[in-house]
Amino acid sequence: MERFFKKAATPLVGTQGQETNRKRTRLDPNSNFEVPSDPGLRPPISNYDLNDHDFVRRQYLLAGPRQPMLQDFPQTLFVDKQRRFNKAWYNQYPYWLEYSMQKDAAYCLCCYLFKAENREGGGDAFTSVGFKNWKSKKSLDEHVGGLNSAHNIAVSKCQNLMKQEQSIQTVLEGQSKRSQNAYRLRLTATVDCIRFILRQGLAFRGNDESEGSSNRGNFLELLRFLADHNVMIEGVVLQNAPSNMKLVAPEIQKDIIAAASVETTNKIMEELGDELFSVLVDESRDVSGKEQMAVILRFVNKQGSIVERFLAVVHVKETTSLSLKAALEELFCKHKLSFSRLRGQGYDGASNMRGEFNGLKALLLKENSSAYYVHSS
Template sequence: MENLDYNNESGSNPKRTRIEVDVANLPTDPGLRIKICNYHPNERDQIRRHYLQNKPCQPVDHDFPQSQFGKTKRRFNLVWFKDYPSWLEHSITKDAAYCLFCYLFRPDTGDQGGGDSFVTEGFRNWKKKEKLQNHVGDHNSAHNIAQRKCEALLNQRQSIQTVINKQSDVEKREYRTRLNASMDCICFLLRQGLAFRGHDESKDSNNQGNFLELLRFLANHNEEIDKAVLENAPENHQMTSPDIQKEIANAAAVETINAIIKDIGDSLFAIIVDESRDMSTKEQMAIALRYVDKLGHVNERFLGITHVNNTSAVTLKSAIEEVFNKHSLSISRLRGQGYDGASNMRDNPSAYYVYCFAHQLQLTLVAVAKNHIQIATFFNLVAKVFNIVGASCKRHDILREKRNAEVIEALKNNEISTGRGLNQEMSLKRPGNTRWSSHYGALVNIIHMFSSVIDVIETIIEDGLDSDQRAEANILIGLLQTFEFVFDLHLMKGVLGKSNELSQALQRKDQDIVNAMKLVDISKQRLQEVSAFCAKNNIDVPDMDDFYQPRPRRKAQNMKNSHHYQVELFYTFSALKGIGQLAEKMVEMKKNVSYPLVYSLVTLALILPVATATVERAFSAMNIIKNRLRNRIGDQWMNDCLVTYIEKDIFKTIECEEIMQRFQNMKNRRGQLSKIS
């Protein structure tokens, strides 16, 4: 936003274009904010409400730096947040303290209460805590006057507009019913990822959109709602406008994110980041957090999506820092970063970088396999099958008909069994080098549909459009009907099938890096088909400092007897499967309190990201929310829809009243909510 001083006293009144403020993207860090007087007067109250609703910026898990004061080093004391919870803020960028109340409403009273120290310049004199209490002052201090103005702003019942348009209890109840109905419809659509708007939302339109149609359906089945919504509501207060829809969705998304941030608490976490273009070719960066909650469960939660102008390291880092500041997350709690090949982000020496194992596995398998000339030739033939058989809708229909006829014939001959989920309609799956398990899926479908594919190619040989097309099909069918091709087909299907289980396991949200490495070892053993045998040894009492020798002897590991008997056997006796269950068991038995360092090590291993599956799924959801018909949806609107759609399990736990109160406090509303009966 342009920095405009609307309170200048120079006498000049330049005509300037008013720039609408994007409230959702206002800077959270108090050191980065502009003066409240620099905003347009008509927007100041909305901005004030935004900051008051989001509470003071208090990065409680930040590692505050030390500053030199004479011979002593001092820093901001975390306890001060507890002493002054309602107004004290801290800027990570400037390492300074600020007052939220004074920033929003401080009158011009000179140096009273510290002047601009807690508003624009920031307070840094950490050795004098008494300055904080001096800033608060007495009852009539500038700080307390500002605080009372903040409280009055949030109390809409005392606003001038409310006094002028004083409502009866009946009107308040109708307003609550109307708002609640709109909110229920919007929340339902958000969870389903459905579109809201129609092409024409006028009263007589047959294409009003999902929201209005759902609201009308709800009214038709509830007499109380029917009396308060749509045609029975005041014409200029129906709570159905596009702005109302977006504000309710934003309130729902904010409450969902707040629930996630609360669940994280002061835990360590890792971030998973990826970038992709949306339907309107805008570069979008998705961020997810991986952490261990208070019960010891591993979680990956989608935090949001943000538009970036480019994918350079500086731009991405700046966008990540802005997201962290927005949600009061401290980078000092960051212990892992997962990127899908974004090597330009390797600029934080204190963090571990784990690339997406599933992507690496897919790329490695394809690259290694194609190094063999016979296998490379085989995959080229597979590509030609897809290009020729899948070249037109007509050929797709022929393939489908041939496959259906084949299934019916097999059922008649009792060659295949019937049952729920069996014999589903199939099609050829085109493989992609960066799509997980796509090569395996492609080969499986070719095997199941082999005879149907041959039939389609024979049809092309007979009815092709020209001689070149018929000749190409004739060459291809000759290559497919050879022992070499069929052998390579089944060989690669078996090899990729063994690794496919690993790929699927790596994409689980609760997968941990220790278990992932074990799965890699198991897959290697299955692929290599190696077995080790050994003669039995006499049972001796082992020295705990000696290296453990397993019986029967297999490949030696750098593991001492003490580790085997105290750690590995602990897993067995406790019926634990990996460190994920170990963390849960420690919390259940309160061992995380008795052995905090051990629990910290376990959680550190658990939060290291294994795959970028969560953000990949976010991009799949983005293509649902922002599709070809909705390619003009704004970034904030899309982000709110994505958060509530992807994290619907968290969204479902949010009380409707919480969303309603946040919506109500976004700005001065014409309607006032009645008390909950």
């Protein structure tokens, strides 16, 4: 049954059918259809025009059941014990069980799609009202019922609905699979080149990146080198890539660099954990003349070694101590760091940094007297 229920990472975009004065509006077949992200907020299937029912159902089945993996589900008091939805139920009922975060309730995707036609069994608990009895999963088993239960009939109808275009879908999936593999290989080669250049601290672009240039810059030359030594990569990059999907534009490079920055920062914060730390700060101007502040964390890792990790470069409007502190507070808030964990601060000899009364050092000592100052050159 798995092939009939596909999960989507994001909801589709478009316009839902609306009901005005009991006259159901037809959906535009050329527009995408929006599948609500929460099952507790979706309109009944009967709200849509009868001619659109199969289309709407198919979009829901392609999107798959909504199964958010929350860390902690809300608790409800039953008699004398707090109980809540169990995410392990997703594994037991993977193709139809849904959970609404808005209503803290469970729903059945198949019964929602075909309940109006069955009109028997299951009531509204798993379709419109939502099931909230978390005492045991017995009620879920009862909802499934026997071979000819209303639920299993709805499941069969879902399967039959998706089979209608199976032959066409198989062809499209084959083409899509090849396109996905080519794109994945192209993206991997691009990311590998960017990672190499970042690690070596090299410039990405060259003075002349035109086709006839003898040196098109580090990124394009490295990608060309990979293509020359790997037939599979050669077949999907540069001149062999679709014109609108070469993945070599500076904007694409910046997006991947930003993603690499986020992943690197996450690793640093994971390495730091809940440990105490010191901060090293220096301010300077970039090539465009904008003021910026470089921030480095110094701490003892889980192996007992003292490490320094470059956290960020923050642009500031001015280099006064108040502006630097505000920028540091914003950076700490972004990465969920607290001044209470700060045990040291190091700057150069500038008055705005180490001033006894109004310098950044003094401002941080007011926040935390344990943030001892050490001069750093």
